Amino acid sequence: MNTIVPFISKRSFTILVIFFMIGTSILITPNALAQNAKQDAWVACIMGVCVDLLLVWLYVWLGRRHPDRTIVGCCEELLGPWVGKIPGLLFALFCYFLAALMVGDLGYFCTTQTMVDTPIEILQLLFVLTVVIAVLSGVGAYVRAADIFFPWFLLLLVLLVAALAPKFEIGRLQPVMETGIGSLAKGAFSFFSLQELVVLMMVYPYVRRGKGRGRAFLTGAMIGGLVLVVTTVGSIGVLDSIQVANNQFPTYIMAKNISIGNFMQRMEGLLMLIWVLSIFMKVTVTFHASVLGMAQLFRVEERALVWPLAIGLVVIALMCYTNVVYVQNFLATLWTPFASLFIIVLPLLLLAASLIKEQVGPVKSKRRRRVET
Template identity: 30%
Template sequence: MRIDNEKISGRRFLFTATCFTQASSLLAAFLVTVVFQDAWLVALIGGFVCLPLIWLYRELMVMFPGKNLLHILDEVYGPVAGKVLGTAYLWFFFTLASLNITDLSSLTKVTILEKTPSLVLSLTCVLVAAVAVRRGAGLVTRYSALFTITAFAIMGLSFLLVFNQLDIKNLFPMFDQPPMKYVQGVHIISTIPFGELVAMLMLNANLKITPKETTRYLFLSFFLGAFSVLVILVRDVAALGNTIDMFAVPSLMVMRLFSLGVALGRLEVLFAVVLVMLLFFKVMVLYYVAVIAAAQLLKVKEYRHLVLSMGVLMVLYGMTLYPSNIEHTESGQRIIPFLWTPFELLLPLLTLVVAKVQRRRAGAVKEA
């Protein structure tokens, strides 16, 4: 049963997936206190490591055109096991949305609206996002191109403005950390920013593209998103050096390094607005994905009735996850990557293998 009949073009899907990954550049700061000046190098390695993962997502999308992730689970594992796994993915998307809502409210409070309570910021975010979610995938993804292009423009501008503050020596020495630190760093970057693209499988039912276009747009979006994360890490490490781990949001500190007069004296506010914009877009996508997953599991034809209630639950749930940003960061470095791996790698891989075996058997039976 298809809950939302809105269709998304290939180009809009490209910008949606790119913007979704760009929004995770804030979370790449988890790497800094693990591998320090090698954070950019780990991001580069993680990008190459994740290429097979993106191919895995591509295979599932092409093998099951017009079906989202929960449809695929039902078809491959049957109605019972499929619903169990679908419920697990609902928790995954719901938790992701809650965490990103919390991150968004924290970032907004620290950079723009310091005196506004976090609860008010979170509820405001949900109420605004709910308008788009109720209208469907078309409105949720409509401004993805604008957000993506704006993010690239601000990233390029910031790089030029702090260019004279960059010291390439801060990127070295390379590989002077214990080997397990690099394994941990690659695991973090692979699961938190890049592996979360598994959420794009929930949009597969809304796409009107060919298999060839799926391959092109999915890989191009991954390249553009990963490139954004890499450039931001290179800029931040080159600018801040060995002090980078002292800041909760290194990118904002970089924006304060240059002095070009009053007109540009508060450019970090503009950069913060762009970060908030990207994170809000990611929240919208995850919010929509979680609502669609819940509607499918509950067999609700009109998913719009679930939107506001689920949004409020996301806010309340997010408030209970971590009592402080320090614990959030610690969890992002040591716990979350292991929790996310089954949802982003193991289950999709198992699903693809089982689906291929089933189709081979079905083909053998027909030939017999």
């Protein structure tokens, strides 16, 4: 396996993590949280962010032990060149399926909320084309794009929050903790599975090593989590828990309520731009992770896999979004346990294998010395 040369700065990686953390979550997370925790959705969101930070700490620990290996590379190194290919391939397919779902999210949102007369296939093909161009340009290209987009992203976010402030009513967040710890835990459990930060372990080896590498990962997750908490609090405070729970895209509905005087209204375009920027970065990283993982497993060039897999993204997205109710039920009931296999179980398995291998190695060397003497 070729050695990966790290070249992404820690600041750039932090920005990439922020974009990835927000991703599709800025639109759909408040709805899922409100269904479980009602007006306490923001509390469940904070709990979910704390779980995300614990998982990032786990990923950083694994990355520190194997700094030049992606998670697919760790599977082969720690579990063996043959046995390790199975979880490695499953992880690459998980990334691929996740990228296809997000392409489906984009197509469904645009054709139901903004461009209702545009064929969903055209929107998805155009979006996948931009993702392909980014992936073919390489990690460095889309990381630099994230650096360029980030100041504008922050500016749009600040404008959106400032415009919504006059409509915010803190009473809609009360009573606090009324739903009980069970509902909060259920909401937090569904929340962290929508972040899928483990995918960034395919990019982590490209980050320059040294002090602050893990801190960059944690900082990005904290800032991204803060944005999602603010979004959830704003959705409940501007609308209410019932409207948030009944609307699939409550933050978009929230942005439609903006009215400052008679000249600043209907600023949902700002939210849509924020979402398109973040989902573009997340789909690009996730699709590249699947391509990179399969290229490492099958020892082929990445470029040879990009176009065939890109066409499959649109096909899978169209297959998955034939029925919106089915997709919502899948995300609400099956996605969290399914995603947890790769978000929690696989990293823990690899970390355990790494620790065991570290302990067994010295024992074997001692036995070898005794036999030689």
